[in-house]
Amino acid sequence: MTVSRALNRPELVSEATRLKVQRAVLETGYVPNRVAGALASSRSRLVALLVPTVAHSLFAEVTQTIMAALAPQGYQVMLGLVGYTPEQEEKILETVLSRRPDGIVLTGCRHSELARRRLLAAEVPLVEIWDMTDEPLDMLVGFSHEAVGEAVGRHLVELGRRRIGVISADDSRARRRVAGLAAVLHATPDASMTVREVGTPSSMPWGREKSAELLDNEAVDAIVCSSDILAMGVLAEAQSRGVDVPGALAIMGFGDSSYAKATFPALSTVRIDGATLGRRAAEHLLARMAQPHFQRVEQTLDLGFEIVDRGTT
Amino acid sequence: MTVSRALNRPELVSEATRLKVQRAVLETGYVPNRVAGALASSRSRLVALLVPTVAHSLFAEVTQTIMAALAPQGYQVMLGLVGYTPEQEEKILETVLSRRPDGIVLTGCRHSELARRRLLAAEVPLVEIWDMTDEPLDMLVGFSHEAVGEAVGRHLVELGRRRIGVISADDSRARRRVAGLAAVLHATPDASMTVREVGTPSSMPWGREKSAELLDNEAVDAIVCSSDILAMGVLAEAQSRGVDVPGALAIMGFGDSSYAKATFPALSTVRIDGATLGRRAAEHLLARMAQPHFQRVEQTLDLGFEIVDRGTT
DNA sequence: GGCTCGAATGATTGCGCTATCATTGCGGAA
DNA sequence: TTCCGCAATGATAGCGCAATCATTCGAGCC
Numbered sequence: 001m002t003v004s005r006a007l008n009r010p011e012l013v014s015e016a017t018r019l020k021v022q023r024a025v026l027e028t029g030y031v032p033n034r035v036a037g038a039l040a041s042s043r044s045r046l047v048a049l050l051v052p053t054v055a056h057s058l059f060a061e062v063t064q065t066i067m068a069a070l071a072p073q074g075y076q077v078m079l080g081l082v083g084y085t086p087e088q089e090e091k092i093l094e095t096v097l098s099r100r101p102d103g104i105v106l107t108g109c110r111h112s113e114l115a116r117r118r119l120l121a122a123e124v125p126l127v128e129i130w131d132m133t134d135e136p137l138d139m140l141v142g143f144s145h146e147a148v149g150e151a152v153g154r155h156l157v158e159l160g161r162r163r164i165g166v167i168s169a170d171d172s173r174a175r176r177r178v179a180g181l182a183a184v185l186h187a188t189p190d191a192s193m194t195v196r197e198v199g200t201p202s203s204m205p206w207g208r209e210k211s212a213e214l215l216d217n218e219a220v221d222a223i224v225c226s227s228d229i230l231a232m233g234v235l236a237e238a239q240s241r242g243v244d245v246p247g248a249l250a251i252m253g254f255g256d257s258s259y260a261k262a263t264f265p266a267l268s269t270v271r272i273d274g275a276t277l278g279r280r281a282a283e284h285l286l287a288r289m290a291q292p293h294f295q296r297v298e299q300t301l302d303l304g305f306e307i308v309d310r311g312t313t
Numbered sequence: 314m315t316v317s318r319a320l321n322r323p324e325l326v327s328e329a330t331r332l333k334v335q336r337a338v339l340e341t342g343y344v345p346n347r348v349a350g351a352l353a354s355s356r357s358r359l360v361a362l363l364v365p366t367v368a369h370s371l372f373a374e375v376t377q378t379i380m381a382a383l384a385p386q387g388y389q390v391m392l393g394l395v396g397y398t399p400e401q402e403e404k405i406l407e408t409v410l411s412r413r414p415d416g417i418v419l420t421g422c423r424h425s426e427l428a429r430r431r432l433l434a435a436e437v438p439l440v441e442i443w444d445m446t447d448e449p450l451d452m453l454v455g456f457s458h459e460a461v462g463e464a465v466g467r468h469l470v471e472l473g474r475r476r477i478g479v480i481s482a483d484d485s486r487a488r489r490r491v492a493g494l495a496a497v498l499h500a501t502p503d504a505s506m507t508v509r510e511v512g513t514p515s516s517m518p519w520g521r522e523k524s525a526e527l528l529d530n531e532a533v534d535a536i537v538c539s540s541d542i543l544a545m546g547v548l549a550e551a552q553s554r555g556v557d558v559p560g561a562l563a564i565m566g567f568g569d570s571s572y573a574k575a576t577f578p579a580l581s582t583v584r585i586d587g588a589t590l591g592r593r594a595a596e597h598l599l600a601r602m603a604q605p606h607f608q609r610v611e612q613t614l615d616l617g618f619e620i621v622d623r624g625t626t
Numbered sequence: 627g628g629c630t631c632g633a634a635t636g637a638t639t640g641c642g643c644t645a646t647c648a649t650t651g652c653g654g655a656a
Numbered sequence: 657t658t659c660c661g662c663a664a665t666g667a668t669a670g671c672g673c674a675a676t677c678a679t680t681c682g683a684g685c686c
Contacts, residue, residue, distance in 0.1 A: 002635055004674060014634060029434055034411040035357060036672035038348045039641050054367045055377045064368045067394050076408060079392040081380050095389060098347040121342055204572035229572065236577040239552075259517035259542065264549040315665055317644060327664065349642035352671050 007032060038100065047285065048101040050080040050092065052108075052171070055201045056227070057257040058274055059107070062129065065278030066105060073286055075102070084171040084200055086112040097122050103285045109133040109140065110172060120296075125288035127281045131173060132302060139288070140300045141281045145173050148270055148305055149180020152252055155307050156222050157188050161250055165220035166195040167210045167230050169202045174226035177254070181224060194218045202226065207233020208240075215241065221249060222313075228253035228260050231267055235312065251312040265311025272305050320345060351413065360598065361414040363393040363405065365421075365484070368514050369540070370570040371587055372420070375442065378591030379418060386599055388415070397484035397513055399425040410435050416598045422446035422453065423485060433609075438601035440594045444486060445615060452601070453613045454594045458486050461583055461618055462493020465565055468620050469535050470501050474563055478533035479508040480523045480543050482515045487539035490567070494537060507531045515539065520546020521553075528554065534562060535626075541566035541573050544580055548625065564625040578624025585618050 006013045006021035013021075024030070038044040047070055051059045067077050080096055082089040090112050096104070097118060104124055109131040111119070119126060119137055126138040131145065156164060164185060168174045178195060185191040196213060198206040207230035214220050215237070225231040231253030238245045245251060245265060253260055253269035260267040280301060288297070319326045319334035326334075337343070351357040360383055364372045380390050393409055395402040403425050409417070410431060417437055422444040424432070432439060432450055439451040444458065469477060477498060481487045491508060498504040509526060511519040520543035527533050528550070538544040544566030551558050558564060558578060566573055566582035573580040593614060601610070 001637080001674080005635085008674085012634080017634085029431075031407070031431075031435075032411050033352075033413060033672055034408075035348060035351045035413050036641090037674070039346075039352050039643085040672075040674040042641070044348060053377060054373045055370070056373075057368070057370075060367045060369075060373050063392075064366060064394065067392070071394075071405075074408075076412065077392055079376075079380070079390055081377065081384075092384075094344070095347075095387075098345050099389065100346060100348050118342075118344075122344075204575035208575050232572065233575050236575055240577040259545065262517035262521050262546050262549055264553040314644080314667080318665085321644085325664080330665085346642055349671090350644070352673085353642075353644040355644095355671075 042100070044100050044102055045075055046078050046099060046101045047075045047103045047105065047289075048078045048080060048096045048099070049105045050082050050089065050096070050107060052084050053081055053201055054079075057229070057259075058227070058255045058272065061257075061274040062107075062278040062281075065275050066282045069279055069282030070286070075286075075289075082107070084169075086110065086115065090115050093118060103127075103289050105129060105281055105285065106137075107131075108173060109136065109142075111137075123294045125285055125294065127285050129277060129281045132300075136298055136300055138296050138298065139281075139284045141277055141284065141303060142301075143272065143303050143305050145176040146180035146183075148254070149177035149182070150184050151180075151305070151307055152177075152224055152270060153181040153184030153188075156224070156250065156252070156313075157184065157191065159222075159250065159313060161222035162188075162191045163218065163220045163222070164191065164193045165211070165214040165218055165223040166193060166225075167207060167214070167223060167234065168195060168197055168226040169200050169230075170197045171200055171226075177226065194220065198230070202230050204229055204233040204236065206230060208237040209233075211237045215243065215249075222252070223249065224252045226254055228255045228257040228267060228269055231269065231312070232259070232263060235263060235265075235267065246312050256308055260308075261310065263311075268310045268313035269308050270305050271308045273303060277303055355413070357413050357415055358388055359391050359412060359414045360388045360416045360418065360602075361391045361393060361409045361412070362418045363395050363402065363409070363420060365397050366394055366514055367392075370542070370572075371540070371568045371585065374570075374587040375420075375591040375594075378588045379595045382592055382595030383599070388599075388602075395420070397482075399423070399428065403428045406431060416440075416602050418442060418594055418598065419450075420444075421486060422449065422455070424450075436607045438598055438607065440598050442590055442594050445613075449611055449613055451609050451611065452594075452597045454590055454597065454616060455614075456585065456616050456618050458489040459493040459496075461567070462490035462495070463497050464493075464618070464620055465490075465537055465583060466494040466497030466501075469537070469563065469565070469626075470497065470504065472535075472563065472626060474535035475501075475504045476531065476533045476535070477504065477506045478524070478527040478531055478536040479506060479538075480520060480527070480536060480547065481508060481510055481539040482513050482543075483510045484513055484539075490539065507533065511543070515543050517542055517546040517549065519543060521550040522546075524550045528556065528562075535565070536562065537565045539567055541568045541570040541580060541582055544582065544625075545572070545576060548576060548578075548580065559625050569621055573621075574623065576624075581623045581626035582621050583618050584621045586616060590616055 080092040104126045128140045131142045185193045196210040211234040256269045256271035260269045393405040417439045419441045441453045444455045498506045509523040524547040569582045569584035
C-alpha cells in the first residue's frame with residue numbers, strides 16, 4: 001500500500017520512503033499494471049474516441065487535438081474507426097464499452113436506438129462532436145450541417161451562380177449539407193443543381209473524375225464539394241482543361257484544411273475550426289471526468305462555421 | 314464460470330445454457346468487463362500503435378490499414394502520438410506499457426537506450442515499421458530512407474538536373490533521406506544542393522514559402538520534397554509564378570499519397586506502399602500474438618519503394 | 627511521565643473476471 | 657447391474673492493484 005501511495009500520491013508519503021520506492025522501481029524495472037489499477041479503482045484513465053476515419057484531414061486534426069489535450073492529464077486514447085454507418089458504430093461501441101472508458105467522444109449525433117441505449121446505460125461522460133441536434137446524449141460540441149449547406153447556397157446565389165454542380169461523399173452528414181444547399185437553390189428562380197456522389201474516403205482523383213463529368217455534361221458555373229480534397233481535384237481538372245477559375249467556374253470546398261489557402265488560386269471553402277472543436281470537446285470531457293459522480297448535463301456548444309472567400313469564387 | 318464460457322467459448326457449452334445466457338445478457342444489458350478479463354487472463358486484446366502523427370496522410374493510411382486488419386481479430390488499438398523525438402516516444406511508451414498491450418507497433422527504428430530496454434523487458438510481440446535497421450527489436454516491416462534519398466539523387470542526375478533544392482521536414486527520417494541524396498550529389502560533378510528545413514507537420518503553405526525562397530535565391534532546376542504535400546505547395550508556387558514545370562523546374566514528392574496522381578501536372582514522387590506495409594505489419598503481429606509463448610524473432614521485411622515519374626520530372 | 631494529535635504506514639478486502647481442478651450426469655460397454 | 661468415459665457444469669483461487677480502516681510513531685503539551 002505504501003508503494004502504491006508513493007507512486008500515485010507521493011505527497012502522502014515521507015521523503016525517505018518515496019526515495020526508497022523510487023530506487024527500487026529503477027532497480028527492478030517495475031512497470032505499474034494499470035489494468036489492475038483500473039479494476040481496483042474503477043477508473044481506467046482511458047478515453048474512447050470514435051471517428052469515421054483518420055484518413056481525412058479534418059478528422060485527423062480533431063483526433064490530433066483531442067489526444068494532445070487529453071495526454072497531459074494522464075488519459076490514454078482508445079481509437080475506434082466507425083466509418084459512416086450506424087451498424088459499424090454499434091459494433092465498435094460494444095467492444096469499446098467493455099473496456100470501461102472514463103469518457104467517450106463520438107463523431108456525429110445520429111446513432112442507432114441500441115447505441116443510444118447502451119451509451120446512456122454506460123453512465124459515462126460523453127461528448128458528441130461534429131454535428132448538431134436538439135437531443136444530445138450528454139455534451140455536444142459541433143455545428144449544423146444543414147446550416148452550412150444553406151449558407152453556401154445563399155452565398156453562391158449572391159455571387160450570381162445559378163447552375164450548381166455538387167460533388168458529395170456518400171456519408172449522411174455530407175448529404176445533409178447537400179440538402180441544405182438544395183433547399184436554398186430550390187427557392188431560387190432559375191437555379192439548378194446536379195449532384196454526383198463519390199465513395200469514402202473522399203480523394204482528389206474522385207474530384208477530378210466527377211468534375212470532368214459535370215463539366216462535360218452539365219454546363220455548371222459552380223461546383224460545391226463536400227471536402228477540400230475533392231475541391232482540389234476539381235481545381236486540377238479545371239486547370240488541365242484551361243477552364244477559367246473563378247471566371248467560368250467557381251469552386252467551393254469544405255473544411256478549410258491547411259492546404260486550402262495555399263492552392264493556386266487559393267481555395268474558397270467553409271471554415272470549420274477543428275482545432276477549437278477538438279480542444280473544447282476535450283476540455284468539457286476533462287471537466288466532467290474530474291467530477292466524482294456521473295450526471296447527464298445536455299450541454300450544447302455550436303461552434304458555427306465561416307464561409308471563406310478566396311480565389312476560386 | 315458457465316456464463317464466462319458461454320460468452321467466450323460457446324462451443325464448450327450446451328445449446329440450452331447458451332441460449333439461457335444469451336437471453337439473460339439481453340434482459341439485463343450486461344456488458345462484459347474486459348478490464349477484469351484482461352487482468353485474470355493476462356491478455357488485454359489491446360495493441361499499442363505508436364505513430365508520429367495522424368495529421369499526415371502517410372501515417373493516417375498506415376493507421377487505418379493496421380486498425381482495419383486488427384479489428385476483425387478482436388484487437389482494439391491504443392493510439393499513441395509520439396511526434397518526432399525520442400523523448401516523447403519514451404514518455405508515451407511508459408504509459409502504454411503499463412496497459413499491458415498484447416502487441417506493439419512502433420514507427421521507426423531509432424529508439425533511446427531506455428526505450429529499447431523497456432521494450433525488450435516487456436516481452437511483447439513488436440513490429441517496427443517505416444524504417445530499416447540491422448538490429449530490429451523484434452519484427453520489422455519497412456524500407457531504407459537512405460536508399461530512397463540515393464535513388465532520388467541518381468534519378469534526378471540522370472534526368473540532367475544539377476542544381477537541386479531540397480525542402481525537408483525537420484524529422485530524423487526525412488533527414489536521412491536528404492543525407493542519401495546529398496551523398497549522390499556530392500559524387501556528381503557540377504551538382505549542388507540547397508536544403509530548406511520546415512517544421513512538422515509538413516503542409517502545403519510550407520512548400521510554397523520555402524520554394525519561393527529557393528526560386529528567388531538559388532536558381533534551382535529541381536526541388537525535392539520530404540512529402541507530397543510540400544511538393545503540392547511547390548507546384549502551386551510554380552504555377553503562381555508561371556514557372557514551367559517540368560521544363561524549368563522538376564518537382565519530386567515523397568509517399569505517393571492518393572492525391573499525387575491527380576494534380577496537374579501529375580506529381581512525380583517516391584511510392585511507399587503504406588497499405589501493404591500496414592497489412593503486413595498487422596499480419597506479423599497477429600501471427601505472433603496467436604502463439605502462447607513470447608520469443609523474439611528478429612524478422613525483417615524490406616518492402617522497398619518505387620520512383621514514380623509523372624508530370625513534374 | 628503520560629497524554630493527545632496528526633502524519634505515516636500497514637493489513638485486509640474486493641474489483642470482475644478466467645484458469646484450474648473437481649464434480650455431476652448420462653449413454654453405452656462389460 | 658456396474659462401471660467407464662466423456663461432455664457439461666461448478667467451486668475455488670488469484671490476477672495486481674486501490675479503498676478503507678487500523679495501527680504505529682514521534683512531536684508537542686501539560
